[in-house]
Amino acid sequence: VTLFPISSTKAATKTTPTTMKTAILASVIASAAAFAPASVNQRSTTQLHESKEDLAALAKKLNPVLGYFDPLGLSDDEFWGQSNEATIGFLRESEIKHGRIAMVATIGFMVQKFGVHFPLYLGPSGSNGFHPESSDAWLLSSSTGVTFSDIAHAAPLDAVSMVPFAGWFQIFVVAGWFECIAYNRQWAEGREIPGDYGYDPLGFTKRPGGIAGKDMEKLRMREIKNGRVAMMTIAAWVSNEVIPGALPVWHP
Numbered sequence: 001v002t003l004f005p006i007s008s009t010k011a012a013t014k015t016t017p018t019t020m021k022t023a024i025l026a027s028v029i030a031s032a033a034a035f036a037p038a039s040v041n042q043r044s045t046t047q048l049h050e051s052k053e054d055l056a057a058l059a060k061k062l063n064p065v066l067g068y069f070d071p072l073g074l075s076d077d078e079f080w081g082q083s084n085e086a087t088i089g090f091l092r093e094s095e096i097k098h099g100r101i102a103m104v105a106t107i108g109f110m111v112q113k114f115g116v117h118f119p120l121y122l123g124p125s126g127s128n129g130f131h132p133e134s135s136d137a138w139l140l141s142s143s144t145g146v147t148f149s150d151i152a153h154a155a156p157l158d159a160v161s162m163v164p165f166a167g168w169f170q171i172f173v174v175a176g177w178f179e180c181i182a183y184n185r186q187w188a189e190g191r192e193i194p195g196d197y198g199y200d201p202l203g204f205t206k207r208p209g210g211i212a213g214k215d216m217e218k219l220r221m222r223e224i225k226n227g228r229v230a231m232m233t234i235a236a237w238v239s240n241e242v243i244p245g246a247l248p249v250w251h252p
Helices: 017-035 040-045 052-062 084-113 148-153 156-162 165-188 214-242
Strands: 139-141
Touching: 052 084, 052 214, 084 156, 084 214, 139 148, 139 165, 148 156, 156 214
Parallel strands: none
Antiparallel strands: none
């Protein structure tokens, strides 16, 4: 879903594409500079280090039946000249981050597949959550003629291909901005818990012990499990979209 509409049939803009892109790029550079770590060498001093024994113990907690499973031997590697403990810490943080992205992706896939249309702007094509048809649909892109109604009716992968370049540019800008913040908080600040980016709008980490407490440990274990399931799920669903019948079980 594109976060910001490129244009609307309700009003015309005099801002040229070149001016708009220049302004966006300038804001991205400024944001990235504010959150980027001072030097790359700060990674070597991060507190996020875990040994292979820690990883094996975690695997036993997550799945007592399967236990430790690393067929590619990634836990024995040393990435970018770092120690094995630092590499394992990096892999742990990466798994949690990708698991979170996959969980959001599965929800987005189902929403698009079921034809749910969120009322983003309360306009003609966004005022009804399940029936986005409108004789006066708002444009997502004036250059391609794609409307929000068109996006709502499309299959998940078709909807992705309908997003114009300016929309993808905005998505990558937001993703890059988030990556700068996540890197700074996880590595430059040296946080010990993988995936601890300091973002907790529901206040789970305010419990006794904070994010490292016993209560939060259970939730963190569940997050890893759900993230792994979500990564396999979205991979299977996308494969079935590309190759119909590739997933021989029920799917949205």
